Amino acid sequence: MATRGRLRKLHQFHGGLRLAEHKAESTAAPLLPARVPSHLILPVQQHIGQPAEVLVRPGDRVLKGQPIARPQGYVSAPVHASSSGTVVEVGRRPVPHPSGLNDLCVVIETDGREQWRWREPPTEDYTDLDPAQLRERIREAGIVGLGGAGFPSFIKMNPGPRHRIDLLVLNGAECEPYISCDDMLMRDRPGEIVAGLQILRHAVQARECVIAVEDNKPEALAALEAAVREMNDPAVQVVAVPTRYPTGGEKQLIKVLTGREVPSQGLPSDIGVLCHNVGTAAAVQRAVTDSEPLVSRVVTVTGAGVAEPRNLEVLLGTPIADLVEQCGGYTPAAHRLLMGGPMMGFALPSDELPVVKTSNCILVASREEMPPPEPPMACIRCSECVQVCPANLLPQQLYWYAHAKDFDKIQDYHLFDCIECGCCAFVCPSHIPLVQYYRFAKTEIWTQERERRHADLARQRHEFRLERLEREKREREARLREKRKAVKETARDQGAKKAAVEAALERAKAKKAARSGEAREPAAAEPGDAARTDHDD
Amino acid sequence: MMTAILALGILAGLFGLLLGYSAIRFRVEGEPIVEQINAILPQTQCGQCGYAGCRPYAEAIAAGEAEINQCPPGGEANIQALADLLGRDPLPLNEEHGEHKGKQVAVIDESTCIGCTLCLQACPVDAILGAAKQMHTVIAVECTGCELCIEPCPVDCIDMVPVRETIGTWKWPFPEDRREDIAQLPTLRRAVG
Numbered sequence: 001m002a003t004r005g006r007l008r009k010l011h012q013f014h015g016g017l018r019l020a021e022h023k024a025e026s027t028a029a030p031l032l033p034a035r036v037p038s039h040l041i042l043p044v045q046q047h048i049g050q051p052a053e054v055l056v057r058p059g060d061r062v063l064k065g066q067p068i069a070r071p072q073g074y075v076s077a078p079v080h081a082s083s084s085g086t087v088v089e090v091g092r093r094p095v096p097h098p099s100g101l102n103d104l105c106v107v108i109e110t111d112g113r114e115q116w117r118w119r120e121p122p123t124e125d126y127t128d129l130d131p132a133q134l135r136e137r138i139r140e141a142g143i144v145g146l147g148g149a150g151f152p153s154f155i156k157m158n159p160g161p162r163h164r165i166d167l168l169v170l171n172g173a174e175c176e177p178y179i180s181c182d183d184m185l186m187r188d189r190p191g192e193i194v195a196g197l198q199i200l201r202h203a204v205q206a207r208e209c210v211i212a213v214e215d216n217k218p219e220a221l222a223a224l225e226a227a228v229r230e231m232n233d234p235a236v237q238v239v240a241v242p243t244r245y246p247t248g249g250e251k252q253l254i255k256v257l258t259g260r261e262v263p264s265q266g267l268p269s270d271i272g273v274l275c276h277n278v279g280t281a282a283a284v285q286r287a288v289t290d291s292e293p294l295v296s297r298v299v300t301v302t303g304a305g306v307a308e309p310r311n312l313e314v315l316l317g318t319p320i321a322d323l324v325e326q327c328g329g330y331t332p333a334a335h336r337l338l339m340g341g342p343m344m345g346f347a348l349p350s351d352e353l354p355v356v357k358t359s360n361c362i363l364v365a366s367r368e369e370m371p372p373p374e375p376p377m378a379c380i381r382c383s384e385c386v387q388v389c390p391a392n393l394l395p396q397q398l399y400w401y402a403h404a405k406d407f408d409k410i411q412d413y414h415l416f417d418c419i420e421c422g423c424c425a426f427v428c429p430s431h432i433p434l435v436q437y438y439r440f441a442k443t444e445i446w447t448q449e450r451e452r453r454h455a456d457l458a459r460q461r462h463e464f465r466l467e468r469l470e471r472e473k474r475e476r477e478a479r480l481r482e483k484r485k486a487v488k489e490t491a492r493d494q495g496a497k498k499a500a501v502e503a504a505l506e507r508a509k510a511k512k513a514a515r516s517g518e519a520r521e522p523a524a525a526e527p528g529d530a531a532r533t534d535h536d537d
Numbered sequence: 538m539m540t541a542i543l544a545l546g547i548l549a550g551l552f553g554l555l556l557g558y559s560a561i562r563f564r565v566e567g568e569p570i571v572e573q574i575n576a577i578l579p580q581t582q583c584g585q586c587g588y589a590g591c592r593p594y595a596e597a598i599a600a601g602e603a604e605i606n607q608c609p610p611g612g613e614a615n616i617q618a619l620a621d622l623l624g625r626d627p628l629p630l631n632e633e634h635g636e637h638k639g640k641q642v643a644v645i646d647e648s649t650c651i652g653c654t655l656c657l658q659a660c661p662v663d664a665i666l667g668a669a670k671q672m673h674t675v676i677a678v679e680c681t682g683c684e685l686c687i688e689p690c691p692v693d694c695i696d697m698v699p700v701r702e703t704i705g706t707w708k709w710p711f712p713e714d715r716r717e718d719i720a721q722l723p724t725l726r727r728a729v730g
Contacts, residue, residue, distance in 0.1 A: 045704065099707040376712075405711075436712040443708040450706070451579075458580040458681045461662040462590060 008210075008239055011259040013252040015388040016244045017423050019343075021216060022178045026302040029310035031184040034299075034326055036083050040108040040317030041354035042068065043095040047144040048151045049075030054106060060087045063117035065293050068106050071139070077152045077357075078142045081108055082295040082315040084115035096339050096353045098346040105354075108317070120291040126199045131157070134203040134288060141287030142294045142357075147171060147182075147248070147277035148340065150358040153284065156276070157203050159269035166272040168206035169257060170197050170281050172213040172220065173241060173248035176341035179361040181298040182278050184311040186213065186220035189282060190227035196281030197236065199288050204274055208235055211278070212253055215240040245343065246421040250275045252390050264417050279360075299355055301327045305334030305364025314355050320362055321351040333366035342370065343422040377430040385424035385434065391417050395424035395434055402437035407445050415441055571599045577618045581610045582661035583683035585635045590661060598623075606630050610682070612637035640700045642680040643687070647672050649694035656686035656695060 045051035052069035062068060062081040069079040089107035094100065126134070139154040159165060170193065174182040186193060193211070201209050211228070213221050224238045241247055241256050251262045253275065260271050268275050276284075279297065286292040295316055302309035307328025314323060320337070324330060338345040339359055355362075385395035394413055401410035418438050425434040574595035581591070586607040588594040597603035598619070605619040606628040613630065620627035630637060645656075645665075652670040657663075664680045667673030675686075675695075687695050 095704070097704050097707075098709070099702075099704055101702065101704055101707060103704050433712050436709065439709040440711050447706065447708055454678075454681075455578075455580040457679065458582065458662050459575070459591070461664070461679060462580065462582045465661065465663050466590075 008237065008257070009259075010239070010241060011256055012242075013247075013255040013390050014392050015390045015423060016246060016252070017388055017426060018243075019177050019245045019426075021243075022302070023180045023183065023216070026178070026180045026300050026309040026311055027183060029308065031188045031298065031311045031313060033296075034312040034314045034318060034323060036110050036112055036114060036315060037318045037322045038110060039088075039319065040082055040085070040110060040315060041093060041319065042079055042082070042106045042108065042317040043093075043354070043356060044069045044079055044104045044106065045095075046079065046150060046316070046356040046358065047077040048149065049073065049077070051104065052076060052079050054090055054104065056087045056090065056106060058087050058089055061085070062087060062108060063115050065119065065295055066117045067140075067142075067293075068108075075152060075155060077144050078140065078293075079106070080142055080293040080295050082317050083108070083110045084113050085110040094350065094353055096348060096356060096359065100349050122291070123289050126288050127202060129288070131203045131205070134199065137288050137291075138203075138284055140293070141283070143280060143283045143287055144294075144357050145277055146279035146283060146297055146357065146360070148344070148358050148360055153276065153280055156269075156274060157200065159204070159267075159274065163269040164272055165204040165206045165269065165274045166208060167258065167274070168197070168201050168204060168209045169253060169273060169275040170209070170211040170278050171248060171250065171253055171275055172211055172217075172224075172278040173253055174217070175214060175243070175245045175248035176343050176361075177245075178302050178363055179300050179341045180302070181300045181311055181360050183217045183220050184300075185279055185282060185298050186217070187223050190220075190223040191230075192282040192285045193224065193278050194227040194231055194236070195289065196283070196285035198231070198233070199284055200274075200276060200281060201235075206274065209237065210257055211236070211238045212241050212257060213238065214243040214247055216243040245423070246390055246419065249390060249419050249421060251419070264414055294357060297355070297357065297359070299323065299359055300361040301364075302361065303334075303338075303364040304366035304369055305330055305337075307331050316357060317354045319352055319354055320348070323355070323362060324351060324364065330364060331366075333368075334364050335367045336365045336370050338363040338365060338370075343426070344420060373433065374431040376432045379430055379432060382429060384427045384429065388423040388427050390421060390423060391419055393418060398441075399432060399434050399437050402441040405441075405444070407441060407448065410441050411445070415445075418442075571595050573622055574598050574619065577611075577615060577622065578608060579611045579615065579681075581681040581683045583610060583681070583685060584661075585609050587634065604628060604631065607634045609635035609637050641682040641697045642677050642700055643675045643682065643684070644677075644696050644698045645673050645675055646694040646696065647674060649692050651692055653691060655689040655691065659685045659689045661685060 044054055050071070050073040053072045054069045056062060056068045063084045064081060066081045067078045068081050068087070071078050085108045087106060088109045091105065092102040093105040093107070095103045095105065097103070123129070129137070135154040135157050138157065139152070143153045144150045145153060145156075172182050172186055174180070197209055197211065211224055213224065215221070221238060221240055228236050228238055239257065241253070246252055247256060250268060254268055254271070254273050255261055258271075258273065262268050263270055283294050287294070296313055297316065298311055299314045300311050301323050306324055307330070310327055312323060312326065337348045337351055339348055340346060340361055340363070342363060342365065345361065345363060379396055379399060381396055383396065389395055397413045398410055398415055398418065401413065415438060420435050420438060422435050425432065428434060571592070575592050578591040578595060584590065586594045586603065588597055588603070594603060594608065598605060605623065605625060606616050608615055609630060616627050616630065619625075650672050652667060652672060654667065654669050654673070656673060657665050657667055661683060662679055662681055664676045665673050665686060666676060682697065684697060687697070
């Protein structure tokens with residue numbers, strides 16, 4: 001029997017916060033499918049890695065689930081049409097991203113018929129497929145981490161021959177306030193999640209599996225436990241973890257479950273652990289069993305700015321305005337629009353932006369929920385941030401060096417282990433937007449590295465060119481020398497020949513003269529004789 | 538007295554030998570200063586500094602023949618890095634050599650190109666592809682934006698285009714000069730109708 005009853009010793013990660021949950025607002029209403037919008041806007045990059053390459057043109061008719069962009073390179077994911085209709089535009093449009101920049105999108109005018117492309121018949125038994133085939137299925141289905149990071153899932157499932165996966169963790173912690181999409185999915189479709197877990201487990205040959213859920217979600221825990229009980233697999237365990245932000249962080253959750261720490265800048269597979277979001281597991285089940293690519297996800301629409309906060313199963317590419325409308329529209333209190341939660345989300349400039357694979361929450365916050373930031377003051381080195389940092393870093397030192405733009409020193413303080421959870425900025429009595437400084441430093445370092453690589457390439461090419469020019473010059477000179485030598489030699493040869501000819505002529509002349517003198521007497525008698533002798537010479 | 542002097546003398550001699558030996562045995566080969574300067578320079582090979590490329594300029598700086606503020610593509614950041622490396626005071630960029638521009642790449646208008654190969658010969662990093670009487674094109678990822686191909690082109694078909702910022706190359710702004718990013722209400726209302 002696999003239940004919460006079997007005790008698992010839990011540990012505690014450093015720092016973290018107890019935050020007001022604000023989850024009840026959106027969990028009261030049941031999970032419903034959202035309407036098919038009139039237009040779907042599908043960015044070609046909804047994942048970490050290379051953007052996908054567009055396969056369709058305006059005017060093309062597409063069916064639901066048909067790939068409209070294929071992955072370029074290994075770290076990439078395809079994009080599928082999330083409903084049937086006609087492609088009306090392939091062009092650059094605003095996408096939900098903190099930069100507010102435009103990116104390539106495919107716009108589909110839907111026909112409302114939800115007509116699927118041909119699908120393979122359901123796979124009865126996933127164990128017929130070997131891990132490589134499973135990974136390929138998951139790759140083709142365009143599945144990326146649905147918890148928010150958007151890293152292509154099939155890559156995580158291939159930890160390499162050096163790593164053995166002992167523990168497979170399904171992350172259902174969902175620690176950020178307001179967000180409840182995983183909670184609703186776990187309550188509503190625990191069977192899908194557990195089936196997805198079994199597929200993932202088969203793919204990585206994990207010894208032990210844990211579904212971790214924060215203890216503020218008793219309904220989800222009960223539903224999962226029932227599903228696991230039905231499956232009757234002693235290697236799968238549902239674990240209630242204490243509610244504390246950010247337990248849902250991969251490394252923090254692993255620490256809670258195993259007591260072990262993922263090494264600095266390392267991956268969970270370094271310590272034999274693999275972590276997937278519960279939503280990802282459900283998507284894997286659909287992809288493998290029903291050959292259904294990732295075309296929809298559960299999204300929480302919440303905040304005091306929406307009339308009826310709830311969770312919706314949304315087709316990817318649906319404009320946010322459509323979702324807000326289905327939740328009763330905006331209330332007069334609507335003040336800020338965010339994608340993601342209040343701690344890690346980012347502000348959106350407009351609600352015409354679409355829902356993408358990584359959009360877990362649309363938060364329409366009121367002024368009271370998200371008051372304008374207070375003016376920052378100087379750091380007083382109170383070390384409150386050090387107390388709460390779940391990555392065991394020294395936020396005030398990171399701030400110090402980010403502020404001074406000392407990008408070497410900041411890396412000595414492990415900037416890249418920062419998960420940007422926002423705990424430090426939350427407790428900062430000087431209201432310093434600390435995470436903004438870290439994000440600034442991270443992107444600045446990446447840019448410098450990119451420029452350095454570009455410069456190295458330019459240097460190599462320049463040096464190679466100089467070498468080539470030098471070599472060509474040498475070769476030209478060598479050729480010229482050869483030629484000159486050849487000319488000289490022929491000249492010498494010709495001189496020698498000339499001399500030989502002249503010498504012969506001389507000799508002939510001398511002979512002739514001698515003979516003519518000798519044959520004064522018989523000359524007249526035998527004139528042809530002299531000529532013959534001459535010829536013989 | 539004598540013993541003290543003798544003892545100290547022997548000690549000094551011993552330490553001298555030890556230090557001399559370690560100086561040879563544990564010698565650390567420092568990277569030549571020219572290499573270090575060259576590593577900072579942006580490698581555009583544009584020649585705006587007055588030298589034939591980044592390395593000759595690096596050699597000139599190392600020899601004390603050139604100032605550290607003659608590289609417009611590198612800009613202030615480069616001058617600062619050179620000043621740190623050489624222990625000098627940073628100077629403002631010397632305007633005589635040009636101004637600091639954003640990153641740009643050359644783009645050939647392929648319908649105008651006559652295939653003369655002059656730009657191919659001018660490109661310091663072999664980033665232009667083409668042959669005589671064949672259309673030329675710039676390999677954008679390898680172009681350093683040095684502008685050396687502009688001048689030799691007889692039909693003036695090469696343009697410098699600023700590199701567009703993408704989601705992949707976007708940087709978070711420095712918080713202190715960050716503009717207001719709050720989503721304004723009017724956009725929300727309009728969408729609802």
